[in-house]
Amino acid sequence: xxxxEITTTATIFDDVSQLTTExxxxxxxxxxxRQKAYAPYSKFxxxxxxxxxxxxxxxxxxxxxxAYPSGMCAERVAIWKxxxxxxxxxxxxxxxxxxxxxxxxxxxxGPCGACxxxxxxxxxxxxxxxxxxxxxxxxxxxxxxxLLSLLPFSFDSSYL
Numbered sequence: 063x064x065x066x067e068i069t070t071t072a073t074i075f076d077d078v079s080q081l082t083t084e085x086x087x088x089x090x091x092x093x094x095x096r097q098k099a100y101a102p103y104s105k106f107x108x109x110x111x112x113x114x115x116x117x118x119x120x121x122x123x124x125x126x127x128x129a130y131p132s133g134m135c136a137e138r139v140a141i142w143k144x145x146x147x148x149x150x151x152x153x154x155x156x157x158x159x160x161x162x163x164x165x166x167x168x169x170x171x172g173p174c175g176a177c178x179x180x181x182x183x184x185x186x187x188x189x190x191x192x193x194x195x196x197x198x199x200x201x202x203x204x205x206x207x208x209l210l211s212l213l214p215f216s217f218d219s220s221y222l
Contacts, residue, residue, distance in 0.1 A: 070211040075203040084113070085195055085205070088157040091119050095136065096159050099123035103130065105163035108171070110136040112144050115152040120144040137177035141184055153184055155193035156209075167198030178213045185209045186218050 078086050088111045096109025103126050112120040122140025126133035137158060144153060160171035173181060173194070185192045191208035210216060 068214045070206065070214075072211075073205045075205065077201075078203065081195075081203065081205075085155070085157070088113055088119065088155060089159060089195060089197065089203070091121060092157040092159045095121040095123045095140075096161060099136065100125045102126060103128070106160060107162070108136040108158065108160045110140040111157045112140045113154045113156075114144060114148055115154055116148065118148065118151070120147065135174060135177050137173045138180050141181055145184070152188045152190050153192050155195060156181065158194070158196040159198070161199035166200060168201040169198050170196045170202055170204040171198050172196050172204070172212060178209065179217065181209045182213050182216045183218060186216070 075081055078089055081089065091111035092109040094109065095111060096107045099107035099109060101107050101124055108124040110122045114120065120140050120143050122143055123136045124133060125139060137156065140156065141153070144151070158171065158173060160167050181192060185208065191210070193205065193207055194209055194212065195203060195205045197203040206212060
């Protein structure tokens with residue numbers, strides 16, 4: 063038997079003013095996407111903004127359905143849109159933000175497990191890390207240099 067230790071590194075920012083201009087811009091685009099989310103059931107709006115290597119920014123937001131769980135998360139809406147519009151373009155980074163109509167979301171909201179899995183496949187296939195920047199509605203912001211740092215022991219096509 064052998065034990066291993068898994069560690070990850072993240073940078074925590076107190077607010078948007080501490081981000082680079084590019085990261086702050088991407089967060090702002092995610093906020094704009096969040097404001098257009100369709101979440102009448104959960105009242106939990108999520109926005110995502112993806113920056114591609116060619117400079118294009120792709121937006122996504124969560125889309126709910128009365129036939130729960132038929133909705134879709136903002137991150138997967140954005141990554142699949144990027145993949146369909148720019149299939150050979152690398153994803154540099156993704157910014158995610160969330161807000162609730164019921165309470166103030168004052169801590170960072172990272173991608174759910176399904177979104178982590180989906181994003182990891184893009185990172186693995188492009189052989190280049192995808193930076194992840196995430197926040198709530200207000201408060202601290204977390205940034206990681208790679209999606210895979212959020213998903214150790216990821217499942218990929220090599221198992222198929």
